[in-house]
Amino acid sequence: LHAQQASPDLSDDALAVAAQLRETALAGSGAYALVESLTTEVGPRMAGTPGDVAAVAWAKAAFERNGFDTVSTQPVTFPAWRRGEERAAVLSPFPQPLHVTALGLSDGTGGTPLQAEVVEFESLQALKDAPADAARGRIAYVSLRMERKRDGGGYGIAGQARTHGAGVAASKGAVGYLLRSIGTDSDRLPHTGMQRYPDGVARIPAAALSNPDADLLSNMLRRGQPVTVQLELDVGTQGEATSYNVIGEIRGREKPDEVVIIGGHLDSWDLGTGAIDDAAGVAITMRAGALIGALPTPPKRTIRVIAFANEEQGIVGAKTYAAAQDDAAIVRHRIGAESDFGAGRIYGFATSALPAASEATVQQIAAALAPLGIDYLPGKGGAGPDIGPMAQRGMAWGWLAQDGSDYFDYHHTANDTLDKVDAAALDQQVAAYAVFAYLAAESDAGFGSTPQTPPAAD
Amino acid sequence: LHAQQASPDLSDDALAVAAQLRETALAGSGAYALVESLTTEVGPRMAGTPGDVAAVAWAKAAFERNGFDTVSTQPVTFPAWRRGEERAAVLSPFPQPLHVTALGLSDGTGGTPLQAEVVEFESLQALKDAPADAARGRIAYVSLRMERKRDGGGYGIAGQARTHGAGVAASKGAVGYLLRSIGTDSDRLPHTGMQRYPDGVARIPAAALSNPDADLLSNMLRRGQPVTVQLELDVGTQGEATSYNVIGEIRGREKPDEVVIIGGHLDSWDLGTGAIDDAAGVAITMRAGALIGALPTPPKRTIRVIAFANEEQGIVGAKTYAAAQDDAAIVRHRIGAESDFGAGRIYGFATSALPAASEATVQQIAAALAPLGIDYLPGKGGAGPDIGPMAQRGMAWGWLAQDGSDYFDYHHTANDTLDKVDAAALDQQVAAYAVFAYLAAESDAGFGSTPQTPPAAD
Ligand SMILES: [Zn+2]
Ligand SMILES: [Zn+2]
Ligand SMILES: [Zn+2]
Ligand SMILES: [Zn+2]
Numbered sequence A, B: 001l002h003a004q005q006a007s008p009d010l011s012d013d014a015l016a017v018a019a020q021l022r023e024t025a026l027a028g029s030g031a032y033a034l035v036e037s038l039t040t041e042v043g044p045r046m047a048g049t050p051g052d053v054a055a056v057a058w059a060k061a062a063f064e065r066n067g068f069d070t071v072s073t074q075p076v077t078f079p080a081w082r083r084g085e086e087r088a089a090v091l092s093p094f095p096q097p098l099h100v101t102a103l104g105l106s107d108g109t110g111g112t113p114l115q116a117e118v119v120e121f122e123s124l125q126a127l128k129d130a131p132a133d134a135a136r137g138r139i140a141y142v143s144l145r146m147e148r149k150r151d152g153g154g155y156g157i158a159g160q161a162r163t164h165g166a167g168v169a170a171s172k173g174a175v176g177y178l179l180r181s182i183g184t185d186s187d188r189l190p191h192t193g194m195q196r197y198p199d200g201v202a203r204i205p206a207a208a209l210s211n212p213d214a215d216l217l218s219n220m221l222r223r224g225q226p227v228t229v230q231l232e233l234d235v236g237t238q239g240e241a242t243s244y245n246v247i248g249e250i251r252g253r254e255k256p257d258e259v260v261i262i263g264g265h266l267d268s269w270d271l272g273t274g275a276i277d278d279a280a281g282v283a284i285t286m287r288a289g290a291l292i293g294a295l296p297t298p299p300k301r302t303i304r305v306i307a308f309a310n311e312e313q314g315i316v317g318a319k320t321y322a323a324a325q326d327d328a329a330i331v332r333h334r335i336g337a338e339s340d341f342g343a344g345r346i347y348g349f350a351t352s353a354l355p356a357a358s359e360a361t362v363q364q365i366a367a368a369l370a371p372l373g374i375d376y377l378p379g380k381g382g383a384g385p386d387i388g389p390m391a392q393r394g395m396a397w398g399w400l401a402q403d404g405s406d407y408f409d410y411h412h413t414a415n416d417t418l419d420k421v422d423a424a425a426l427d428q429q430v431a432a433y434a435v436f437a438y439l440a441a442e443s444d445a446g447f448g449s450t451p452q453t454p455p456a457a458d
Helices: A012-026 A031-041 A050-065 A124-129 A155-171 A211-222 A275-293 A316-323 A327-332 A356-372 A388-393 A423-442 B012-026 B031-041 B050-065 B124-129 B155-171 B211-221 B275-293 B316-323 B327-332 B356-372 B388-393 B423-442
Strands: A070-092 A096-098 A100-102 A114-121 A139-142 A176-180 A206-209 A228-250 A255-265 A301-308 A333-338 A346-351 A398-402 B070-092 B096-098 B100-102 B114-121 B139-142 B176-180 B206-209 B228-250 B255-265 B301-308 B333-338 B346-351 B398-402
Touching (some): A031 A050, A031 A423, A031 B211, A050 A070, A050 A228, A070 A100, A070 A206, A070 A316, A096 A211, A100 A228, A114 A124, A114 A176, A124 A139, A124 A155, A155 A206, A176 A211, A176 A228, A206 A211, A211 B031, A228 A275, A255 A327, A255 A423, A275 A301, A275 A423, A301 A316, A301 A423, A316 A388, A333 A388, A346 A356, A356 A423, B012 B275, B031 B275, B031 B423, B050 B070, B050 B228, B070 B100, B070 B206, B096 B211, B100 B228, B114 B124, B114 B176, B114 B211, B124 B139, B124 B155, B139 B155, B155 B176, B176 B228, B206 B211, B228 B275, B255 B327, B255 B423, B275 B301, B301 B316, B316 B388, B327 B333, B333 B388, B333 B398, B333 B423, B346 B356, B346 B423
Parallel strands (some): A114 A139, A139 A176, B114 B139, B255 B301, B255 B333
Antiparallel strands (some): A070 A228, A100 A206, A114 A228, A228 A301, A346 A398, B070 B096, B070 B228, B100 B206
């Protein structure tokens, strides 16, 4: 007497191929060599700069060299922001240089250095709660320190002070804005990152202090004397620039119009060489696709690897990609996952809310990931920035959670360099992305991608 | 039947006072507050700069505030070296900025940036062994990486490439000199430090690359194409400057003309705030002296705490101090010890070669240090840079060996800041210096200081 069982979505053959992909990647995925190549031969590649142009050419050549069936580009347009010299110093009572870097999309100080007294707030909330003239004529300084967590959980609350602090400071009369870097390190290297000016307030210059410099400034202020700082930021936005999403495809054998997308972002900030943010993500997903492309038989559906343009200054490439999709295309996007959290090993896996028909499939994928030390964490995770715009449109997402314990030591600083990347950790990640993408492309049950109306932009 | 015993040099009373000093320091020595004060209120204090002037004023006031019986200064004159802007970049084949800092006493590149192809040597020895024209018209680059050791033992061999590399490179026809920073970190912060031009060769500009930048340059060179670098160093030596050894004394009760000297150096490099090099040493020895000064009864002999001027650019303050001593004064200097190896805990103790009459005394001191986790390591150690000139003249030295495992992560970089200093570790060191200095000043046996003719300067 046998219980009647539905045949599982993913066949034993498909699971065997996935296991083979996993072992191939672990034996040496080639991802480190790609990170080395991008960081050495291109290096800094802030959107709209000559480095970004070089990165697009690099990505096209790399997709071709890695055996993708098709390589294409999609233009992406955005405001052109540039960074020149930046300098700060305490003028009194204790003259000392301060290490700062302008926040992305900040305006500069113009031809004349800004000199003003500093007023400290312990958090963005404290600044928000302060009286309307709390920073009148002064430089507002938010000194909150980010907490270290494996999942980067300290970034959310602290990051608000970067994204929105200048606008709040301006609303309190400030003439400049400084914040303690959103970072967990103790290095004299400030962390940049985007900020946005709200409408209706002055666009005041905004910069981050390194953690030791923030300590120094707070220690001076603690003495109770007025502290005057000089700030010179030769930065600003002028006109527009164009870059490109660079897209490589491994063509599916049965339903090539249906796609699984994986990717990272090709741009970086200008301070480092963008090794962990996000050469690693580009390399991991490109090599995962390439290993699938090297199989004797391709998966049923297409694997699309996307090196997104200009994530750093507003997720512009991903928004452009999503805006080009109609509702039918959302359905054809079976699922997407991105790698943009450094180069640490993957410890967890989850997907977006699933139809009942898909749960067994996801269990099968989770079982194929388990030998990599990856736990299934249903109900956890999220789409990530570059998958976000498609997820908002209704595409299902997969989440491959990386250990980001040290990510915010280096994130958006000059210290984001090749030496922070471990080749064996990259191999583990390529293995995970290859297993995930291959099995997702084999799944007939799918993951429930359904067109939705995204919420209005903030 | 009792064996006849000589009464020990150090009395039970003296040992009890030493034990009390030890516990007082461990309960909170006040050294951290001094480091915080010097790094916050003065900060960078390169010899001959306004920061150095402020540091001398700070040290005088600090000695007075800490209850020293006398505070005096001794002028010290040296070549005035200045650092302005410094900048480097790979021009081809892969344009990227490089993080560099000029070596101390280097000449600059003048008004025109230096542009030249780079030729790599794996060590100073390889550069020495190369043919006479091995670097003709090029920038010689020494890429040896320093090893991490508790006692800083990697510094000697690697440091030669900093001190002497430019001269050797010039002798091989080089027009510029780059080296991998003498440091154990992976931060994008180059390590400065002194170099010396020999006579008879061109004074070529000399700078250190941070470790990640050295990796990057080596990775580019490994590809076999010519790599051209542009170097701009607005630095140089002009005229002379004067600073001061600042000296505080706790006057001895019986033989005030006989002294035990302890100290650190007051100057720092300009890149960081000089917390571990050497605010820590100044603070530790100043607080050790102050705790002795606060005793109800002073020691038999005088405790002299010296904040030496301009150690970094040639041990100038210590040489000036030694040059002012006649042979009789050498004998009156019972022993000396310095703190100039960061802020890590002390793990070992030793002294210079001893007369037989002193060995029991040193054993007594070692026993008083043992509760601090300090091992007696006879035959190990040395005088250190600022005690060196007096040791060469024949003064006995004591060595309180610090754990320097992370010292060369921060040494001579912008990262030498307050956050690298642990208050409890400073307390342990103050305890050690207080015990050592007090008991040494109580000892009638002495430690064998005997005038000698120092070797000729190199
Ligand atoms: Zn990123
Ligand atoms: Zn980023
Ligand atoms: Zn030193
Ligand atoms: Zn030093």
